Amino acid sequence: MTTPSVRRFDQAAAFPELVGLRDAVRAADWTAIELFFAGLSDVDMTAFAVKVVADVTGAEEFLEQLPPSPLARLLLGARLISKAWEIRTGYRAKHVSQEQFAGMRAELVKAEPILMELTARDPGDVVAWSFRLRSGRGLEVGQGEVRRRYDRLARFAPHSYSAQSQMVQQLCPKWSGSWDALHTFARECMDAAAPGSLNPVVVGEAHFEHYVGLDGAEAGTYLRHVTVQREIRAAAEKSVLHPDFAGGYHWPQAYGVFAVLFGKMGDHERAVACFRALGDTVASEYPWQNLHGDPAVGFASVRDQVLGGAK
Structure with missing residues (x-):
């Protein structure tokens, strides 16, 4: 008799290499992380892999201790954004406390300058721009500013699904769209x-x-x-x-x-x-x-x- 499979609501679990990446983050194995990202060339797959790292609880403690390379800074900025949304939770605004909003904002305020520096140094850093869409939404910088960020990104990657999916959220009425x-x-x-x-x-x-x-x-x-x-x-x-x-x-x-x-x-x-x-x-x-x-x-x-x- 076979044991029925249990469905995992974990998109990364469909890809053994992403499971390995997550394990490398938990083990603080920077060499393995660098090698993984060096093997990626697709913008959307890179953005997804960055999100996998960013969703590892406590990863910021390891990432903050790394020498400030562009990849290390990108991963830290993305992790702070994920941490912000963990504090906020996925509930509608009316169910989120003022303390949660304050905690979310505190993390996003730390993430923004990290990502701003990356896009200033390299305006073609599409993945950093993509995460700036999410941080901008959380900080409620407004439709015009988030659209400006998307347009800057689109100069280099006009068909980035990751960025377009972020814009879908931004343009919803729940975010003043x-x-x-x-x-x-x-x-x-x-x-x-x-x-x-x-x-x-x-x-x-x-x-x-x-x-x-x-x-x-x-x-x-x-x-x-x-x-x-x-x-x-x-x-x-x-x-x-x-x-x-x-x-x-x-x-x-x-x-x-x-x-x-x-x-x-x-x-x-x-x-x-x-x-x-x-x-x-x-x-x-x-x-x-x-x-x-x-x-x-x-x-x-x-x-x-x-x-x-x-x-």
Whole structure:
């Protein structure tokens, strides 16, 4: 009798080399960390790997002691940003205490000059700019300033999915954006994207954020609109359902976004395709935790509806 697998809501777990990177951080093995990043050339995969390091609790103690190389400073800045959001938590602002906001701000204020120095020395440091989008959002520097940061980044990497996904969050009304601005940006990203790339996924993220940002009857009907469904299907066909799609380190999140949307839309065939691609053991926390708080509950609720509990 085989033991059933347990799904891990840890996107890095799908990639043994990222698990090794996380272990190297916990062991304070700077040589192994440097070697790992030296082997990366893709901007989005590098940004994801930086986030893996940044999410290691307590890593700042090790990173603060390193000689100040660009990589060490980038990882420290990113870690301080992750620590800030850990203090804030993922709850809506009305559920976050003033003490949590203050603690978050204190960490972001430490991270900002580190990343500013990196982008000043190297304006083409796309990954540092990408993390400045997140710190700017947390510090509430405003839509104009975060857009300025994105535009600077886009000069060097106009199709960075990591940056575009950060802008999706920035443009949501919960961060003083608007639905119109959000969807306009997402469509522009998709229109400029190559078939089989990650970029059209931001259209799916925008519609998912719109869906979870509504209440009551509005939420219940949003994904039934023909124009919304048409746009979601077009985005999926140009990304996760395209024969050339690979996705790098981001594929679990990409499939997850469309699995939720197609499941909620009642598009059984496409929902099944996305769940099958996810497999049996690994998923990302986003978008699942936005449904019920616990990603496992959110995942199971949609998956069981689509697959009826079958694997």
